[in-house]
Amino acid sequence: MSKTGRNTIIGQMVLITLMLFTLMPLVSMLSTALQPAGTIPTGISWPTAPQWHNFIDAFNVANLATLLWSSILIILGVVPVSLLIATMAGYGLGVLRVRGGQVVFLLLLLGLTIPFESLIIPLYYQMSDLGLLNTRWALILPLIGLFMPFSVFWMRTHFLSVPADITEAASIDGANSWTAFLRIQIPLAIPALSALAVLLFLWTWNQFLLAIVLVDDPSKRTMAGALGAFQGQYGTDIVLLCAGSLLIMAPTILVFIIFQRQFVKALLQGSVKG
Incomplete structure (x- = not known):
């Protein structure tokens, strides 16, 4: 067997192993969610009579219909605004080379190094002073700011990867900066925008810590944030808890499957290359 063939087989074995490690927790949760309610399953064992109605029970008990609408509103408030600001800032820093851009970019890089948990207490008092606690704005505004360092870095890197000849050709044809941008x-x-939108969607949907600290009303939290209250109230019912967790995870898995090609295409175009 040639060296290339051996490397291919080894690569496939590594991928299969990683896939099994990735799927094992999901399979374990699914097998637990299909057990009779009130039981405490041990290990991974497929039930002889799967209880599919556990998903309906979890949906009703956790009031996931209301939480789904709340998550959609928060995502609609975070993702489009973040994309708009990040795209314009990335264009200004990467193509226009605005005065002081290097300082701004270094500050954004510094923002990437700040631990997220260290900002919780300052954000709490800031939202309290603004009178936004226990509202969806207490999640939307901080998330936009927290996502900006990575979002601007992502878009700036993309614009830097675009050949300068394209912009110069547009300038020769009489296009100004705004026209070339649009x-x-x-x-x-x-x-790059599609991949960034997917990431922002996933991060917003899965936001847990901010949701439980800044919003007391579970109906105004994200789906993941509501999981804390769900677990606290029904923590002894492992079956129902696993069913609810899978329902919350399902939209993120579906979105990534649908947009995975755009995500891979953005990576291949050099969106994350420095």
Whole structure:
């Protein structure tokens, strides 16, 4: 067997092993969720009579319909605004090379190094002073700010990967910076924007810590944030808890499966290369 063939087989074995390690927790949760309610399953064993109605019970008990609407509102408040600001800032820093851009970029990089947990207490008092505690704005506004360092870095890196000849050709044809941005740069940035939108969606949907600290009303939290209250109230019913967790995870898995090609395309275009 050739060296290339051996490397291919080894690579496939590594991928299969990683896939099994990744799927094992999901399979364990699914097998637990299908057990009779009130039982305490041990290990991974497929039930002889799967209780699919546990998912309906978990959906009703956790009031997931209301939480789904709340999560959608929060995502609609975070993702589009973050994309708009990050795209314009990335264009300014990567293409226009605005005065003081290097300082701004270094500050953004510094923001990437700050532990998320260290900002919880300052954010709590800031939202309290603004009168936004226990509202969805207490999640939307901080999340936009917290996502900015990575989002701007992502878009700036993409714009830097676009050949400068394209922008120069547009300038020779009489296009100003705004026209070049809308007519040339934005269409080329669709893969990077799509991948960033998927990441922002996943991060917002899975936001847990901010949701339970800044919002007391579970109906105004994200789906993941409501899981804390769900677990606290029904923590002894492991079956129902696993069913609810899988329901909360399902939309994120579906979104990633649908947009995985755009995500991979953005990576291949050099969106994360420095």
